[in-house]
Amino acid sequence: MRLRFTKMHGAGNDFVVLDETRQRYGLTPAQYQWLADRHFGVGADQILTVRPAPTPDVDFEYVIHNADGGEVENCGNGARCFVRYVHDAGLTHKRRVRVATRAGVLTLELRDDGRVTVDMGAPVFEPAAVPFDPAGLQPEPLGDWQRWPLPLPGVAEAPRVAVLSMGNPHAVLRVDDVEAAPVAAWGPLIERHARFPRRVNAGFLQVVDRGHARLRVHERGAGETLACGTGACAAVVAGIRLGWFDEAVDVELRGGRLTIEWPRGRDGLDAPVRMTGPAEPVFTGEVEVPQDPWADSR
Numbered sequence: 045m046r047l048r049f050t051k052m053h054g055a056g057n058d059f060v061v062l063d064e065t066r067q068r069y070g071l072t073p074a075q076y077q078w079l080a081d082r083h084f085g086v087g088a089d090q091i092l093t094v095r096p097a098p099t100p101d102v103d104f105e106y107v108i109h110n111a112d113g114g115e116v117e118n119c120g121n122g123a124r125c126f127v128r129y130v131h132d133a134g135l136t137h138k139r140r141v142r143v144a145t146r147a148g149v150l151t152l153e154l155r156d157d158g159r160v161t162v163d164m165g166a167p168v169f170e171p172a173a174v175p176f177d178p179a180g181l182q183p184e185p186l187g188d189w190q191r192w193p194l195p196l197p198g199v200a201e202a203p204r205v206a207v208l209s210m211g212n213p214h215a216v217l218r219v220d221d222v223e224a225a226p227v228a229a230w231g232p233l234i235e236r237h238a239r240f241p242r243r244v245n246a247g248f249l250q251v252v253d254r255g256h257a258r259l260r261v262h263e264r265g266a267g268e269t270l271a272c273g274t275g276a277c278a279a280v281v282a283g284i285r286l287g288w289f290d291e292a293v294d295v296e297l298r299g300g301r302l303t304i305e306w307p308r309g310r311d312g313l314d315a316p317v318r319m320t321g322p323a324e325p326v327f328t329g330e331v332e333v334p335q336d337p338w339a340d341s342r
């Protein structure tokens with residue numbers, strides 16, 4: 045099957061964007077995985093698929109697949125690239141777009157400076173909804189919330205993680221220096237920890253001051269990426285509840301900078317999180333997707 049695609053990135057988190065507004069391609073998980081593969085396919089952290097609106101209250105639907113081929117609920121950097129894509133491709137002239145995702149409806153605004161602001165909705169703190177199983181763990185109270193000790197094999201002291209959902213699951217742990225953080229060693233252990241039945245994204249957060257953070261994220265189904273939008277939202281929300289940040293924080297990631305705002309002082313824990321950052325097209329192309337991409341490697 046021959047497909048047209050657009051390669052994009054948001055703060056270095058990179059995407060292959062597919063347009064299914066006229067025709068469904070019916071790709072298999074193996075074909076998504078192949079498209080994302082940096083050696084055999086195009087290469088991306090996630091594949092974003094744009095579809096027609098499923099209901100009259102939204103403008104489009106967009107669907108996200110991780111590099112491992114699995115479909116996921118939400119992607120913050122992808123949301124910004126999605127709205128830039130539909131605008132540049134002439135699929136809409138609206139600068140304010142509502143889109144259905146597996147995590148609910150997001151509202152996105154394309155700004156005059158080319159950046160995009162996304163209303164990411166309210167964070168979810170109920171462990172069962174993340175989902176996270178804290179049975180038998182002793183929480184450490186901090187700020188107006190808590191962290192959970194998460195024993196890891198071969199790690200003497202269990203790191204303490206804040207656990208929440210931005211439509212997708214996140215565990216956030218504070219480190220002194222993000223550059224020296226054990227992202228490669230601990231990230232995969234946290235991602236597949238038995239306490240997270242649907243796996244989890246693991247954020248390593250350095251608090252610089254009350255309005256400034258550094259963050260690296262080991263993403264579920266993709267490994268460490270240069271930026272994770274939902275990860276930045278989760279880290280800031282966690283840091284606000286744990287007493288480290290004010291309500292607006294600039295987050296430096298390896299591929300760029302995002303601004304995250306959570307006005308919980310005014311609106312309480314149900315306040316929606318706002319994320320602002322870049323969304324950049326890189327190139328367009330055509331690719332021949334094999335029917336059974338990994339047949340030769342079996």
Ligand SMILES: N[C@@H](CCC[C@H](N)C(=O)O)C(=O)O
Nearest residue numbers: 119120121212264272273274
């Ligand atoms: N890069 C993303 C998150 C993509 C999904 C994530 N890996 C998951 O499995 O939940 C972002 O910018 O939020």
